[in-house]
Amino acid sequence: SVSTDADYLSGLNPEQLEAVMSTDGPLLVLAGAGTGKTRVLTTRLAHILNNRLAYPSQILSVTFTNKAAREMRERVGKTMGEEVEGLPWLGTFHSIAAKILRIHSELVNLKSSFTILDTDDQIRLLKQIIKAAGIDEKRWTARYLAALIDGWKNKGLTPDKLGADDGFAFADGKGIELYKTYQSRLTVLNAVDFGDLLLHNITIFQKHPDVLKRYHERFRYLLVDEYQDTNVAQYLWLRLLAQGSNNVCCVGDDDQSIYGWRGAEVDNILRFEQDFPGAKVIRLERNYRSTEHILGAASGLIAANKDRLGKTLWTEDAGGHKVSVTGVWDGPAEARIIAGEIENWKSKGRSYNDVAILVRASRQMRNFEERFIQLGLPYRVIGGPRFFERAEIRDAHAYLRVLRSDTDDLAFERIVNTPKRGIGATSISKLQQAARSMNVSLEHATRTIIRTDEIRGKARSALRAFLLDVDRWRREAEDTKHTEMAERILDESGYTQMWRDNKDAKSQGRLDNLKELIIAMGEFDTLEAYMEHVSLVLDVESGPQEDEISLMTLHSAKGLEFPLVFLPGWEEGTFPSQRSLDESGMAGLEEERRLAYVGITRAREMAKIYFAANRQVYGSWQSSLPSRFVDELPIQHVDVESEAGQYNPSRITDRVQEDFGRSFARAQDSGRTSPGWQRFQKNKDQRFGRAPKDIEGHAVRRPAKGKVSNYNVGERVFHTKFGYGAVLETDGTKLTVDFEKAGEKMVLDGFVQRASEV
Ligand code: ATP
Numbered sequence: 001s002v003s004t005d006a007d008y009l010s011g012l013n014p015e016q017l018e019a020v021m022s023t024d025g026p027l028l029v030l031a032g033a034g035t036g037k038t039r040v041l042t043t044r045l046a047h048i049l050n051n052r053l054a055y056p057s058q059i060l061s062v063t064f065t066n067k068a069a070r071e072m073r074e075r076v077g078k079t080m081g082e083e084v085e086g087l088p089w090l091g092t093f094h095s096i097a098a099k100i101l102r103i104h105s106e107l108v109n110l111k112s113s114f115t116i117l118d119t120d121d122q123i124r125l126l127k128q129i130i131k132a133a134g135i136d137e138k139r140w141t142a143r144y145l146a147a148l149i150d151g152w153k154n155k156g157l158t159p160d161k162l163g164a165d166d167g168f169a170f171a172d173g174k175g176i177e178l179y180k181t182y183q184s185r186l187t188v189l190n191a192v193d194f195g196d197l198l199l200h201n202i203t204i205f206q207k208h209p210d211v212l213k214r215y216h217e218r219f220r221y222l223l224v225d226e227y228q229d230t231n232v233a234q235y236l237w238l239r240l241l242a243q244g245s246n247n248v249c250c251v252g253d254d255d256q257s258i259y260g261w262r263g264a265e266v267d268n269i270l271r272f273e274q275d276f277p278g279a280k281v282i283r284l285e286r287n288y289r290s291t292e293h294i295l296g297a298a299s300g301l302i303a304a305n306k307d308r309l310g311k312t313l314w315t316e317d318a319g320g321h322k323v324s325v326t327g328v329w330d331g332p333a334e335a336r337i338i339a340g341e342i343e344n345w346k347s348k349g350r351s352y353n354d355v356a357i358l359v360r361a362s363r364q365m366r367n368f369e370e371r372f373i374q375l376g377l378p379y380r381v382i383g384g385p386r387f388f389e390r391a392e393i394r395d396a397h398a399y400l401r402v403l404r405s406d407t408d409d410l411a412f413e414r415i416v417n418t419p420k421r422g423i424g425a426t427s428i429s430k431l432q433q434a435a436r437s438m439n440v441s442l443e444h445a446t447r448t449i450i451r452t453d454e455i456r457g458k459a460r461s462a463l464r465a466f467l468l469d470v471d472r473w474r475r476e477a478e479d480t481k482h483t484e485m486a487e488r489i490l491d492e493s494g495y496t497q498m499w500r501d502n503k504d505a506k507s508q509g510r511l512d513n514l515k516e517l518i519i520a521m522g523e524f525d526t527l528e529a530y531m532e533h534v535s536l537v538l539d540v541e542s543g544p545q546e547d548e549i550s551l552m553t554l555h556s557a558k559g560l561e562f563p564l565v566f567l568p569g570w571e572e573g574t575f576p577s578q579r580s581l582d583e584s585g586m587a588g589l590e591e592e593r594r595l596a597y598v599g600i601t602r603a604r605e606m607a608k609i610y611f612a613a614n615r616q617v618y619g620s621w622q623s624s625l626p627s628r629f630v631d632e633l634p635i636q637h638v639d640v641e642s643e644a645g646q647y648n649p650s651r652i653t654d655r656v657q658e659d660f661g662r663s664f665a666r667a668q669d670s671g672r673t674s675p676g677w678q679r680f681q682k683n684k685d686q687r688f689g690r691a692p693k694d695i696e697g698h699a700v701r702r703p704a705k706g707k708v709s710n711y712n713v714g715e716r717v718f719h720t721k722f723g724y725g726a727v728l729e730t731d732g733t734k735l736t737v738d739f740e741k742a743g744e745k746m747v748l749d750g751f752v753q754r755a756s757e758v
């Protein structure tokens with residue numbers, strides 16, 4: 001008989017308990033953030049093991065990341081009060097599919113030693129295929145074809161399943177043929193790409209019922225977390241496997257679907273009941289993670305999405321802190337204020353481990369990292385390396401090191417064939433050999449060797465061309481600003497282009513990081529000063545510590561929770577991202593809003609949102625608009641950190657702007673000491689001489705120090721972000737303007753000019 005009074009079951013609410021105990025038949029747990037979906041899954045797993053309903057090797061559990069798999073293993077162990085042996089089929093879709101494919105590879109004509117290609121290899125192979133087909137690779141790029149093929153694979157479409165029309169997306173109807181060629185080339189190379197892992201599994205299961213039957217017999221229970229983010233191929237794979245025991249349990253939340261851009265389909269949730277007849281659906285409504293205000297703010301925000309199933313959430317954790325919204329001057333100020341908040345938190349006896357900063361894009365991390373290093377606050381970057389340790393940043397630094405020194409062998413070696421210039425491993429080891437025997441640097445050896453016959457053909461001409469570039473850059477660097485020089489080198493070396501050509505989802509982030517690098521350099525007067533800073537920063541990075549602040553993107557935060565969560569950069573163009581705004585249609589924007597929902601619901605005690613009035617883009621300052629998501633937060637759950645009582649604004653951003661205006665005035669009175677302000681001034685003055693102008697070259701009036709505005713009520717003014725409008729009211733340096741397009745706004749008079757002077 002099955003026990004129900006085990007310790008690990010006692011804390012569950014009735015719905016959770018039902019979800020844990022309903023081990024027979026298909027089950028869908030559809031519930032909002034923090035309602036215990038993952039906890040149910042873990043407990044269910046423990047329950048199955050504890051009651052000996054199956055051996056560990058008979059349970060298939062799918063998590064979204066490897067990290068989540070590790071955590072699940074730990075949590076099951078804790079729940080059962082002992083270390084869990086085995087669980088060989090706990091992992092991500094990819095890792096489990098790869099394991100199955102290694103066993104049956106011969107059924108799809110592969111050896112079990114097959115290699116899994118990375119994106120670079122994939123593109124290189126596609127290039128060859130496109131060229132061999134006589135297609136213009138400039139017009140029909142390998143990158144584009146790779147994206148098409150990935151899309152097809154995510155949908156479970158092998159070449160034979162595609163309609164004739166599908167091929168027209170590439171080179172006037174040649175798409176399918178090229179896809180076929182690509183697949184047969186992969187077979188010859190005994191290789192697969194990521195999409196193939198699941199697709200080959202599906203093919204094997206469909207063509208070899210005996211194999212599928214073995215898995216049906218093996219997998220008595222199937223468990224899937226973050227089900228809303230599965231794509232069609234993953235769904236088909238799961239359905240095939242689940243048809244055996246029919247004991248499949250999926251948990252998910254349509255409001256947290258954030259991988260649509262990678263082919264995830266929320267419709268899989270809707271299909272579940274159709275495809276698994278008799279499926280039980282359990283909804284969990286009690287949130288155990290967050291306080292009332294956090295939950296209220298998140299629920300109010302997500303209500304703005306049209307495309308959702310809708311659900312109720314409640315918590316017993318009444319009251320608590322409201323979600324705070326703070327306007328700050330610029331990025332560095334944001335980092336300064338947040339770091340201050342964290343020090344404050346720590347001084348109250350709380351730990352750094354309790355704290356997370358969740359950003360939309362990894363480029364946003366740099367300001368925080370620099371501030372933490374400066375203050376000596378321990379931190380870790382989750383889901384990626386720290387800013388100065390990122391591959392693209394190290395590559396860029398290697399270029400700069402070569403620029404500065406002709407004896408920096410490590411840097412030279414790193415970039416001599418990055419991007420690929422046709423200088424292979426053999427040539428490089430020849431250079432190293434020469435350098436050793438001549439007892440000179442790699443660069444010196446190269447200069448000598450290319451005048452000999454030791455190296456010939458493409459490698460020789462590539463090395464020559466490269467050294468000519470290096471010589472030219474060194475000459476130009478003598479009278480060119482270091483930031484400009486860095487941009488030039490990255491462009492002319494083909495390094496930036498290399499990432500533009502890479503269709504990996506992460507390459508846009510890398511390009512953004514390179515832009516952020518230029519901004520970082522701009523904070524120092526010379527290249528030497530900057531490089532000195534970098535070496536100090538890299539030096540600080542000691543081993544892992546016990547107590548650290550977590551810094552990560554919103555995407556990597558899925559499923560996690562922290563008592564204190566900071567959400568910086570809530571500005572239009574950053575969050576929602578520019579890309580989602582540029583795309584037509586609401587789908588992209590709704591996905592961004594779900595990401596915001598994921599962000600807020602990570603918080604247990606406090607969620608703090610920030611937006612900056614100014615951001616540096618490409619080394620120049622731009623004023624930014626608060627994210628539309630800020631105004632979508634229900635005001636009763638939001639705290640605008642201000643003395644705003646005397647106003648009655650309808651919009652949160654107006655309040656923040658008002659408050660911001662005041663603190664800005666304070667900053668001015670205190671002698672304009674903020675580094676952000678000083679940098680802002682310096683930058684403007686440097687670029688435009690004495691009379692400061694804004695980024696579009698319009699004259700910018702400095703905020704008047706006397707408390708009287710330069711403008712009169714009724715006067716027509718122009719603002720670079722909001723456009724034309726009429727002054728409604730003046731209050732010191734602040735103006736209330738009725739903008740023709742943007743509506744009523746509170747702005748600083750330093751940021752507008754007379755319409756007649758535009
Ligand atoms: P997400 O959608 O963010 O992935 P989730 O639905 O998976 O959230 P969990 O992470 O499983 O939620 O649970 C959220 C928090 O609530 C965890 O700290 C968990 O331990 C706690 N929790 C869940 N159920 C209960 C319960 N019955 N009693 C006490 N705490 C619970």
Ligand code: MG
Binds near residue numbers: 037038039559
């Ligand atoms: Mg979860």
